[in-house]
Amino acid sequence: MISPDTLISIGTIRRTHGKNGELQCHTTNELWENADAEFVFLQINAIFVPFRVLDWRTKGAEDLILRLKGVDDEQAATRLVGTEAFMLRQDIAQPEDAPLITWQDIVGRQVIDTEQGKIGIIRSVDESTANTLAELEDGRLMPLHEDFIVGITDDTLTVTLPFML
Numbered sequence: 001m002i003s004p005d006t007l008i009s010i011g012t013i014r015r016t017h018g019k020n021g022e023l024q025c026h027t028t029n030e031l032w033e034n035a036d037a038e039f040v041f042l043q044i045n046a047i048f049v050p051f052r053v054l055d056w057r058t059k060g061a062e063d064l065i066l067r068l069k070g071v072d073d074e075q076a077a078t079r080l081v082g083t084e085a086f087m088l089r090q091d092i093a094q095p096e097d098a099p100l101i102t103w104q105d106i107v108g109r110q111v112i113d114t115e116q117g118k119i120g121i122i123r124s125v126d127e128s129t130a131n132t133l134a135e136l137e138d139g140r141l142m143p144l145h146e147d148f149i150v151g152i153t154d155d156t157l158t159v160t161l162p163f164m165l
Helices: 074-078
Strands: 007-017 022-027 039-044 047-059 063-068 084-088 110-113 117-126 133-136 141-143 149-152 156-159
Touching: 007 039, 007 063, 007 074
Parallel strands: 110 156
Antiparallel strands: 007 022, 007 084, 022 063, 039 047, 039 084, 047 063, 110 117, 117 133, 133 141, 149 156
């Protein structure tokens, strides 16, 4: 069974494309651009199911058209619409001096502001809108932006927020 820690979300299958089983994946990041992946994993009924990528191409700035082995017609493709698409972390090229960290990787870390001190622990991250938000354990929302981050360790996310939280 595939562990979620070994995968990185790249987007969501939004719709079918054509009648030959192609799928349109709306990407949520650009990590796939640096990937050399033989497989894409779709989350179906809380299980990560691998599909061999036969072909892919871009459509606009944020979409991929995927052709997957075993998905040969519109009916098979339709069953996959709405599923989240993942790639193996090991298939994504990353700089040797900096490990690959996604917003989802910071869940569970303590947020410490350089001015305000401890703010709280991140319960979840919402990337579904233009502004990525961290939900803290007490229910408060905190915008996440690379410009706010000072440092990341295994346990903490150190930030300098331009506002009081």
